[in-house]
Amino acid sequence: MAKSKTIKVDYLARVEGEGALYIRYDDGGVHDVKLKIFEPPRFFEGFMRGRDYLEAPDITARICGICPVAYQMSALHAMEDALGLVPTPELSALRRLIYCGEWIESHTLHIYMLHAPDFLGYPSAVAMAKDHPKIVQVGLQIKKAGNAIVKLLGGREIHPINVRVGGFYRVPAASELKPLREQLLQARDMAAETVRWAASLPFPKFERSAEDQYEFVALSHSQEYPMNKGRIASTRGLDIPVSEYDSHFREEHVEYTNALHSVLVERGAYFVGPMARYNLNYDRLSPLVRQTAEDIGFPPFCANPFQSIVVRSLEVLYAFDEALRIIDGYQQPQEPYLNTEPRASTGCAATEAPRGLLYHRYSIDERGKITDAKIVPPTSQNQKTIEDDLRHMLPKFLHLPEDKLQAQCEQAIRNYDPCISCSTHFLQLHLERSGRVGQ
């Protein structure tokens, strides 16, 4: 009988947060795949009960230092849904602008510092910089431009302080946005260059079989490439308002990891993130981005997760285009925020975090105190798909030496840019060490 082998990575590197990977396989196939997240729970949904509704954006930002704006956006929109507030077009444009900033800095961090070293064979961007100093410096400059947007609108790059239920605490004058223009224009050129560079990386060939295609899920909007608005759509025909999220998606307790996996009711695993957005909303990208994709021969539909680095770079280019468009058409809002009184109500919202769909639902009482909170981050929604990828991929790579095979698996996880800090508020400590399988 073939001796079974295991791949164990006790601490996944170049992901945000702490996770581990366990795979058991032999010549007969892959028997067990566990993506484990051993970062301890932080209980956001628990301790938000009793807190003031105005605090939701400040508190939930602390779920993740990599995508705080995404948490703030979903929290704001959910609270506004509860209170019946509709932000003005001017306020919506500013929110879109700060979201562009976060997409740029977060995607660029992933492209250059976490993912590219895999393709070029380095353990880190710092190590890569020794041989490819220009590439890393370009990445840092692009990231800096994204951070400049978040800093101007939010006050600081990590955990911005300026966004508020109903709008912003303070809105900038048009003259404050203008100095950004030059920096963004230059960075947009570098972003276009990044797309071409990313497309030239060596991609492992990996496509799912016809009967096992991904179901991509993202917001979809008739006029906009989705960020804060839209219906929830999928490549298998799902098309629902966000208010119906809870009846179509369910979090499942998976015994072997004791982790909750988000699934589509009756269908199972699905795929959120840049590839899902791109595949469902290609037509809403700006002409420059579509032209760039065409120039490099990149198709409007991409199903190889290793190529997510190209899709991310196309989204970075889009975010620069969109940020410049917003700045050029900027009208300072009459009031920084819409005022309202709290009332007993429930609201929900989903926005497109850099890593994908981020769903929040809150109930508040008549004094505005939160009575119930539910947060479903993108990484938890992708977990099952990540494990499925490993299961599908492994048989094709079993001829590789073990260290290469392990590197390939880690790279496959990094395709999703999983943010473990985000997802751990409902994941259990599950540490595994060599020779001892923790329970």
Next chain:
Amino acid sequence: MGNATRPKLAVWKFASCDGCQLSLLDCEDELLQLADKMDIAYFMEASSQPVEGPYDLSLVEGSITTAEDERRIREVRAQSRALVTIGACATAGGIQALRNFADVEEFTSIVYAHPETIATLKTSTPISAHVPVDFELQGCPINKRQLLEVISAFLYRRPPQVPPHSVCIECKIRGNVCVWVAHGTPCMGPVTHAGCGALCPTYNRGCYACYGPKENPNTESLCHWWKTELGADKATVVENLRNFNAAAPAFETASRREEQDNGEK
């Protein structure tokens, strides 16, 4: 070029959002320079090739919330010549320390389908509650300028210049109008540690104390003024002391005192 004489830097993570270690990667203009001066030996968020200890400088993010992490932090200390904690989680237990004032079992049952399987401590505590710490850099998140200051101070063997005064001083330096005096906006600035550059008042909102307590804060006076001048009720005062630095001793004592206060003031 691998240079054995360069100091070895390690970055560790416990329960946290990753934001403080991200501050290091957000040093877009200085990161490569820093990598020249120091060997970034252990930094899992950035590198898949950890170098073994001992380390000359360990930066520690996050709070202690599990028995395993209690053990791990002692291991980190043993391998580190200097240990600097970064951020509200590592210096004060972070937002997750709200559990210290509540029933963790209830929290667990709210969040988890099978609470019996969750391995967590009843408290979230700062690193200094477990091992000696050489310097604490406050903030949620830390300020990257201050982080660079602490790292250079370590490199040049001098004490870090991180002023312990309040956010009010930073407001004066920026020339801000006081949001409290001018607009009656509740503000935690008088008791909050400087470092953010008085961001919130600059953006027309009151400080919410994400940098934790300043040196010797007069919380009693602040609470009194919040209640008598701004009309805040006790719950609001407690809520403002209990956020990102709830378990910092000065804020914890004040919030417990407020909770027990029978409203004579």
